[in-house]
Amino acid sequence: MSNDSVEKHVNKYYMVQHLNSSVATRLKSISESSVEDETPVVPLARWPWKKIGIASSFLLLVMIVTQVLYTTYSYHDALVMRIVQEVELNHKKQFKSDFVSTDIQALAVAMNKLEFKLKLPTQMKNTGYQVTGARYCSIQGEIAAQLKLREDTGAVATLYVTKLNNQFIAIPQQSQVRDELSIELWQEAGLFYSLVRVAE
Amino acid sequence: MKNPESSLDELLHTGYRYALSLSHNPTTAEDLLQDAWVAVLKAKGAPPTKAYLFSAIRSRFFNLYKRERLLSVVSLEDADYSDLPEVTYSSGDFDFEMLGKALSMLKATERELLFLSAVEGYTAQEISALTSLPRGTVLSLIYRSKIKIKRYVYEMNRGVLP
Numbered sequence: 001m002s003n004d005s006v007e008k009h010v011n012k013y014y015m016v017q018h019l020n021s022s023v024a025t026r027l028k029s030i031s032e033s034s035v036e037d038e039t040p041v042v043p044l045a046r047w048p049w050k051k052i053g054i055a056s057s058f059l060l061l062v063m064i065v066t067q068v069l070y071t072t073y074s075y076h077d078a079l080v081m082r083i084v085q086e087v088e089l090n091h092k093k094q095f096k097s098d099f100v101s102t103d104i105q106a107l108a109v110a111m112n113k114l115e116f117k118l119k120l121p122t123q124m125k126n127t128g129y130q131v132t133g134a135r136y137c138s139i140q141g142e143i144a145a146q147l148k149l150r151e152d153t154g155a156v157a158t159l160y161v162t163k164l165n166n167q168f169i170a171i172p173q174q175s176q177v178r179d180e181l182s183i184e185l186w187q188e189a190g191l192f193y194s195l196v197r198v199a200e
Numbered sequence: 201m202k203n204p205e206s207s208l209d210e211l212l213h214t215g216y217r218y219a220l221s222l223s224h225n226p227t228t229a230e231d232l233l234q235d236a237w238v239a240v241l242k243a244k245g246a247p248p249t250k251a252y253l254f255s256a257i258r259s260r261f262f263n264l265y266k267r268e269r270l271l272s273v274v275s276l277e278d279a280d281y282s283d284l285p286e287v288t289y290s291s292g293d294f295d296f297e298m299l300g301k302a303l304s305m306l307k308a309t310e311r312e313l314l315f316l317s318a319v320e321g322y323t324a325q326e327i328s329a330l331t332s333l334p335r336g337t338v339l340s341l342i343y344r345s346k347i348k349i350k351r352y353v354y355e356m357n358r359g360v361l362p
Contacts (some may be wrong), residue, residue: 006346007318012318013299019216023230029236031247052279 078168083139083194084176084183090137090146091158091181097133097148104147107134111145116163118145121188123134124159125193128152139194140167149197157197168192208247212237212319215253221315223306232257232264240258254329254330258312265308296333310345317342 027085039132068150099110120131129149137146137160144162151157164187173186182199185192212233219229219236240248248256252278275347316322316330323362324342328335 006349009299010303010314010318010349013296013303014217014221014315016296017217017220017226019213019233020230023234024209024212025233027212031208031241062313152311 001070031168049173060131079140079167080171080174080185083171083185084178086139087158087194088118088159088178088181088183090160094156095135095146098135100133102131104131107145107147111136113143114145115143116161116191119189119191119192120159121131121186121193129157129159138162139192142167151197155198157195159193162192164190211250211253213248214250215257217319218254218312218315219257219261221311221319222258224304224311232260235260245325251330258331263307280312298353298356299349301356302349306345306348310341310348313338313341314345 010020023031071152099106099107101110104118105118108114111118113136118134123175128151130151132148134145134147137144138163139160142158142162142165147159147161150158168187170194171185171187173184175182175184177183177199182195182197187193215233215236218227219232220226223229223232236253238258240252240256303314305328306314312331312335313327315319316327322330324335324338327338329334331338333341
């Protein structure tokens with residue numbers, strides 16, 4: 001008997017073996033319900049890792065940008081708060097003027113330590129404010145001029161002028177009222193201004 | 201064109217036979233087939249190809265019976281068949297029950313290779329690709345399995361074996 005005949009017998013042996021019909025029916029029904037109803041479960045190895053990576057990177061970028069913006073705005077908010085507190089405190093101290101003059105040009109010449117040319121902002125020209133004197137001060141470490149002004153009503157206001165440095169440039173124009181004082185911050189022609197006066 | 205229902209039946213029966221060749225136990229074969237069938241349906245969402253189903257059944261079987269993987273193999277060139285003499289007798293000596301017993305004496309991998317060759321008609325190269333065994337080893341094991349079966353049947357007929 002040859003080895004080939006062994007193969008034939010083995011073939012016959014297995015070919016008469018059949019899966020139990022009830023098991024076959026059950027497995028077929030599983031396959032039909034699987035095809036109709038189930039979303040195929042994607043094995044972990046075939047997950048779209050590239051897309052997940054891109055999405056994760058994008059999410060991380062958004063988080064970083066958000067954090068940077070939040071930190072920046074928080075920093076600016078804190079800076080504005082510090083400036084407002086500083087100018088308010090200086091206004092309330094009502095220091096005597098070291099340079100007495102009603103002429104802004106004369107004050108600009110006299111205050112030669114300033115790193116900028118002292119001038120009144122446009123919005124204060126031809127208004128009811130009168131300059132009465134000035135002194136040196138600082139705002140957040142930056143040398144500034146503290147001008148004493150008198151309103152038509154007789155109320156005293158204080159105008160701060162300093163160079164528009166990298167800190168102040170990011171501060172938008174704004175005004176707020178604190179302890180019955182109106183405090184305005186704005187920029188103009190390369191200078192940073194702050195006006196403190198009695199709130200209306 | 202084949203009826204999808206009948207091709208599904210055919211696939212299930214083929215899968216069952218393959219599982220049976222590995223386990224030589226009808227109940228275990230059904231369990232293997234069912235386990236593999238459910239797993240591939242979940243993974244692919246559709247009935248698998250025969251090769252995919254075989255692969256799923258095979259990996260489950262060897263996970264269950266890891267010791268079977270420790271099967272020692274001998275290449276065709278190095279094989280020593282001095283203990284497996286050629287025997288000669290008629291095919292009438294083979295009966296169904298005896299062949300079943302002879303197959304049960306083989307190791308799972310030997311039965312599997314014989315099944316793939318004799319029943320599925322796979323070439324040694326195809327079996328090598330499916331089982332990750334070297335082609336020479338496949339040929340060696342198939343040859344050795346046939347000799348073992350013939351020897352078993354011969355000795356049964358002589359009344360040497362119970």
